[in-house]
Amino acid sequence: MDLTRGLCHEEFIAAITHLEEMVSHPSAAGVCRQILAVGLESLSPAQLAVYEGYIWPNLLERCATCPKMVPAGVGYCPVCAIEYDN
Numbered sequence: 398m399d400l401t402r403g404l405c406h407e408e409f410i411a412a413i414t415h416l417e418e419m420v421s422h423p424s425a426a427g428v429c430r431q432i433l434a435v436g437l438e439s440l441s442p443a444q445l446a447v448y449e450g451y452i453w454p455n456l457l458e459r460c461a462t463c464p465k466m467v468p469a470g471v472g473y474c475p476v477c478a479i480e481y482d483n
């Protein structure tokens with residue numbers, strides 16, 4: 398299992414920052430905060446289960462206007478961002 402789903406460090410941190418406010422599971426926001434503070438490798442097995450169940454599936458989301466997957470909170474893929482930023 399690729400825990401960061403291929404995101405680079407900056408993209409991963411941005412997605413976790415976004416998801417901290419979005420996640421619905423009561424423990425998931427705390428897990429997000431811990432990842433931001435001390436990193437993914439610090440999670441206990443129980444926290445990792447919360448991560449895999451409630452955060453990991455949401456790390457990527459569809460671009461607002463095309464089927465490409467982008468980091469959570471980004472909105473548009475690079476191609477669409479060029480088109481819609483004008």
Ligand SMILES: [Zn+2]
Nearest residue numbers: 460463474477
């Ligand atoms: Zn797009």
